Amino acid sequence: MNTNDETAGTPGSTVGFEADIRPLFRELDRSSMLETFDLWKYDDVVSNQDAILGHLVAGSMPCDGPWPQSHIALLRRWIDDGSQP
Numbered sequence: 846m847n848t849n850d851e852t853a854g855t856p857g858s859t860v861g862f863e864a865d866i867r868p869l870f871r872e873l874d875r876s877s878m879l880e881t882f883d884l885w886k887y888d889d890v891v892s893n894q895d896a897i898l899g900h901l902v903a904g905s906m907p908c909d910g911p912w913p914q915s916h917i918a919l920l921r922r923w924i925d926d927g928s929q930p
Contacts, residue, residue, distance in 0.1 A: 860923040862887045862930050869916050874907045891928050898924060 860866070870884040882889035890897065900906035901917050923929070 859929060860919060860926060862890065862923070862928070866890065866920060866923050869912070869920065871907070873909070877908055887930050894920075894924050894928060 867885055867887075867890075875884045878884050882893055884890060884897075897906070898917070898920055901912050901920065904911040
């Protein structure tokens with residue numbers, strides 16, 4: 846599945862890190878966070894997923910403007926469904 850795929854995030858579909866979540870993080874987002882962790886690495890994102898979600902919901906991440914609610918909902922669903930690779 847891919848974030849551009851019409852089925853991404855639909856009920857019954859599996860949300861995965863590589864196909865759905867990683868593409869949400871841009872190069873700018875990644876480079877801004879590299880001193881702390883790598884947004885393009887599954888283990889790093891899983892280890893920090895609650896903090897990442899909290900910052901996204903609060904609008905303090907990314908630094909240049911908030912994510913669309915659809916992106917936040919997809920990340921929340923991925924976390925709620927067990928953070929699949």
